[in-house]
Amino acid sequence: MVSRVQGIDGALTVKPLLVAKFGGSVLKSGEDYARAAEITEELQREHSVILVVSAMKGVTDRLLRLARDFEASPSVEIPELYQMHVEALRGAGVSGRLFGEAFSRIARLIDELTKIIWALRVLGEVTPKALDYVVSFGERLSAVIMEAVLRSRGIEAKALTGWEAGIVTDDRFGEANPIMEETVPRVRSRLLPLTEKGIVPIVTGFIAATRKGDITTLGRGGSDYTASLIASILGATEVHFYTDVPGVMTADPRLIPEARTIPRLCVIEALELSRVGGKKFHPRTFEPLLYSKIRARILDAKDPHGPHTIVEPECIDTLKAVAVMRGLAVVRLEGAVMAGRIGTAMMVTSVSKRAGVNIVAISQPVTETRIEIVVAEEDAERLAKALSEEIRNQELDVNVMVETGLSAVTIVGYGLRNPSLRARVLSEALSLEPEPELRSITTGFHDASLTIVTNARDAVRIAERIHSRLLRTRGAGEAS
Ligand SMILES: Nc1ncnc2c1ncn2[C@@H]1O[C@H](COP(=O)(O)OP(=O)(O)O)[C@@H](O)[C@H]1O
Ligand SMILES: N[C@@H](CC(=O)OP(=O)(O)O)C(=O)O
Structure with missing residues (x-):
């Protein structure tokens, strides 16, 4: 306008x-x-x-x-x-x-x-x-x-x-x-x-x-x-x-000092990155800009004509950034009775809603004997208690366990739509010595992000490895 x-x-x-x-x-x-x-x-x-x-x-x-x-x-x-x-x-x-x-x-x-x-x-x-x-x-x-x-x-x-x-x-x-x-x-x-x-x-x-x-x-x-x-x-x-900072960078510069400015991000990538704390954006920042023609620029107030990031509607197939989200926990439900029992996942989500707990990630294997809910660490005990009560009321033989001290490492870039690049990211993570513990692997909106939930130490190791192998000299707008 x-x-x-x-x-x-x-x-x-x-x-x-x-x-x-x-x-x-x-x-x-x-x-x-x-x-x-x-x-x-x-x-x-x-x-x-x-x-x-x-x-x-x-x-x-x-x-x-x-x-x-x-x-x-x-x-x-x-x-x-x-x-x-x-x-x-x-x-x-x-x-x-x-x-x-x-x-x-x-x-x-x-x-x-x-x-x-x-x-x-x-x-x-x-x-x-x-x-x-x-x-x-x-x-x-x-x-x-x-x-x-x-x-x-x-x-x-x-x-x-x-x-x-x-x-x-x-x-x-x-x-x-x-x-x-x-x-x-x-x-x-x-x-x-x-x-x-x-x-x-x-x-x-x-x-x-x-x-x-x-x-x-x-x-x-x-x-x-x-x-x-x-x-x-x-x-x-x-x-x-x-x-x-001079725009959105390939990683939080406090975590990875070699991080560089990303000249171009597409709005889907920016949306994914903001959800995992990239540039400490509010998680809904790019929602209103999705499907619009508005260009966003992220600039250094001390050097407004210097390097910066432009967020634009069109995406190109590259890798852009890595971010680590700390302070997570997993609430794990395990029990053979869950298999084939319709409504178990709904029970989990409605108990979370009642307890006022935001679900960061949720997963279940095809065997249906386990459900893992990733939440903020401070919400984990409250959710586990609410789920245990519900399970007792329903007289189910299901164990509820909590594991704290987890982090999620997220790699962002439209290039992840390419299966071979996704495989490359995972093989870089798995080739670390000692091998990192991987709790779950999921992809995000339009396949423009890939998240690995792991322990806090391994998350940083994975982020450093991905950054040094795939982002330090690439991913800032160039083709991968
Ligand atoms: N990928 C990233 N790119 C740039 N900055 C990042 C990134 N991840 C985390 N940050 C941090 O975000 C900070 C800027 O966010 P914030 O302090 O909320 O700024 P503002 O008050 O301007 O909104 C930077 O100083 C930087 O440490
Ligand atoms: N002042 C508020 C809102 C805000 O957006 O701040 P900043 O732009 O400094 O991140 C906060 O600290 O949360």
Whole structure:
């Protein structure tokens, strides 16, 4: 979509829409906000820009601790948060009236935060709804700073919460889902009138609200999802994710220092990679971009013209990246009575649903004597207990066991559709000495990923081997 933009002289120009998201990793100081403003200024020459901002680095974690951990002292933590935001405002070069206005808004938000934190201390309990309200302050404070910084450079800008920008969700606090029928028309009617007047909307990432106006969050890392959601609703031509690495890399550079930037990823590969923690994307980031023509770019805020990743609709047959997901456990059901017994798998999935446990992976051999459910480690005991109860109620002779300390190593790339490349990946993994323990092997969406569940140590060994043999010099967009 293009936006008709009214200039100061009243003349209308037509510019393509671009959504730019700045992550907490690149919002650590006033200098960072100033850099984000410079990038926005440059983008504005060719585009109508909508910004999505995260909280300053570390702020969401601090707010969560403040709300949950009654040992954390509000009289120490809150003034520190206040100081951090005022310093960023000052450090970004905001002064005079704009400084005064933003300073008062920060003070009001901090005052509101203080009241809620003390109220939680008095109540002695924190509901998921209260937690979302508390963490929302991180993005709200950040958007106030960004607005002041842009305005101090003569760019018209307006900070909006996700709710004010039109995002309506269900009431799954902590992991809310947008209600699209309501969100789509609202986002259009709230944001387009601003861009048409040449105003840059600054939307708080990660936070939205229910129909009743209760603040919700979209899950950790949710600003990515806010950005792609808005881009897809408005039919933007591009969505940019500004971060602290030069794009998506062939592996997490903290795990594999030789990791390199992947110049091109297709949206299916990006979707698979985000599900397993690649670039710590929110797992739903690429959902709204699937089947769209929107291009995503992942860029280093410190070097926006340097190497980066473009995510585009068309896929080519290569291998792209490897990612390791830690902290997994397997809940294993074993019993001869399960064979041929219709409804056993349904029992497992409905018990998981009742226990509020997300199933990361599930498998059963054709002999039907075993079912393995991979879940997050912290959910394993709860699921095992719920399954044991159900098995007792149904008087089945089935054992339930839990094994913790597992990881999943996932190789991503459209090239995996080629059986010989899949075989090559597996033979590389199996040729390690000592031989790794492989718990399960599965393929993902469009065969664009292959996941091996194993113990934590072997997952890293496999990732290193696959990276050094198949990704270090290839897979970054070249044919395999
Ligand atoms: N495959 C990968 N490519 C790039 N970065 C990765 C990858 N896997 C993990 N990361 C990590 O993701 C970090 C960026 O994510 P995050 O800190 O959430 O940024 P932001 O706050 O900008 O959203 C990087 O610093 C890097 O350590
Ligand atoms: N601030 C939120 C949302 C977010 O997306 O942050 P970041 O862009 O820094 O990953 C979080 O920490 O989860």
